[in-house]
Amino acid sequence: MALEKARALLFDLDGTLIDSAPDLAQAVDAMLAELGRPLAGEERVRYWVGNGAARLVKRALTGEWEGEPQKALFERALRLFFHYYGDNLVDRTRLYPGAREGLDELLARGFKLGIVTNKPARFTLPILARLGIYDEFDVVVAGDTLDQKKPHPLPLLYAARDLGLHPSEVVMVGDSMNDVVAAREAGMAIVCVPYGYNHGSDIFDAQPDAVIDSMVELASLLARVA
Numbered sequence: 001m002a003l004e005k006a007r008a009l010l011f012d013l014d015g016t017l018i019d020s021a022p023d024l025a026q027a028v029d030a031m032l033a034e035l036g037r038p039l040a041g042e043e044r045v046r047y048w049v050g051n052g053a054a055r056l057v058k059r060a061l062t063g064e065w066e067g068e069p070q071k072a073l074f075e076r077a078l079r080l081f082f083h084y085y086g087d088n089l090v091d092r093t094r095l096y097p098g099a100r101e102g103l104d105e106l107l108a109r110g111f112k113l114g115i116v117t118n119k120p121a122r123f124t125l126p127i128l129a130r131l132g133i134y135d136e137f138d139v140v141v142a143g144d145t146l147d148q149k150k151p152h153p154l155p156l157l158y159a160a161r162d163l164g165l166h167p168s169e170v171v172m173v174g175d176s177m178n179d180v181v182a183a184r185e186a187g188m189a190i191v192c193v194p195y196g197y198n199h200g201s202d203i204f205d206a207q208p209d210a211v212i213d214s215m216v217e218l219a220s221l222l223a224r225v226a
Contacts, residue, residue: 015196027085102215153186
């Protein structure tokens, strides 16, 4: 799990490369309004994001971290959320400052890049395209690409295999404990950002291999440890 072996980097999406919480919150609140329920608001949605769309909807319906709503209600709510979010993927979603520059510098230095996210492919791919970064990635593993998603290591291992690399040659870049756990289990180094969606916890407590304030620091970080 050494940074100096890096030949490729895998990036989480929400909370790492993009701030999608405003559009997610808009979709959640539209869903709740149609169901006649109190709105959640962006602050609560930021806290809930990170474990996939289904869990986000369940949290919005129950107000509980691991709450399980009635099945028919959940299925209707999920359809509504997908409808509203699909119509407004990048209304207010933006790349974090330094994200594009950081990716470009890594590509210029010859690193392979990939995405490993818990967001469904039906949203992940158009967001990458509309934000103009789709072509920068050699592999994209979405939340429904496989039977497992983060914090399970399978998506990371799948991406490494697709890139033709050993896990020890790949660095995961994320914002949450999910990313740290997945990387450790996959045998990858993990670099985190402190500004994302880590459910209110300090990412330093997860003890990643490094913490950076911006993606523009990645290339120089890897150069320093090489």
